[in-house]
Every structure is written in C-alpha cells, then in structure tokens.
Amino acid sequence: MLKEECRLAEVRDAGAVAIEGGGSRILWTWKELTLEDRKSLAAGLALQKKAEDLALAAFFHLAAGDVEKGQAFLAKAGPAGDEVKASFQKKE
Numbered sequence: 001m002l003k004e005e006c007r008l009a010e011v012r013d014a015g016a017v018a019i020e021g022g023g024s025r026i027l028w029t030w031k032e033l034t035l036e037d038r039k040s041l042a043a044g045l046a047l048q049k050k051a052e053d054l055a056l057a058a059f060f061h062l063a064a065g066d067v068e069k070g071q072a073f074l075a076k077a078g079p080a081g082d083e084v085k086a087s088f089q090k091k092e
Helices: 035-044 053-062 067-087
Strands: 005-011 016-021 024-029
Touching: 005 035, 035 053, 053 067
Parallel strands: none
Antiparallel strands: 005 016, 016 024
16 A cells, blocks of 8 residues: 555554554554555565465465465465465365
8 A cells, every 4th residue: 555665563453453664654454455465464474484474475365366476375384274275276
C-alpha cells in the first residue's frame, strides 16, 4: 500500500498490524491489506527461516499465483507446509 519497502512493527490481537515505512507508522486491519501486501509481509517473516513462516509465505505466494516462489517456500517448510499443499490440491 505504501509502494515502498516497509517493516512489520507490530501484530495486535484484534487483527491489526502496524507497519513502518517512509518515516511513518500506520495501523491497518488485516482485512485492509491486499493479497500482494500479505504476500510481501509473509515473505519478510520467512527470512527467519521458521517452518511455519515459510509455510505462510508459500500460502500467500500460491494464492497470488506466484507458483514458482510458493513452491520454493514449500520445499523449505517441510511438514509445516502439508496443510498448504492440501489446500491447493485439485479435488476430483
């Protein structure tokens, strides 16, 4: 939304996130964030290389149609990515 690199500063219990960028700190509800915003936030969290964060990044990349990066995150997520894989499998 800010069209620049930002930092996730805080996640609140009520589903709000505080994002810092360009000298500002802005509070948004999770619903206000676009799929691209969510994908970018999840990718940032995945830098810590925790399996759950990698699975979350895989989910949002796949949901946004970025299959190549989504699959790369899934490959690193191990068993934590099983539910993500299941949610994107074609049902017959």
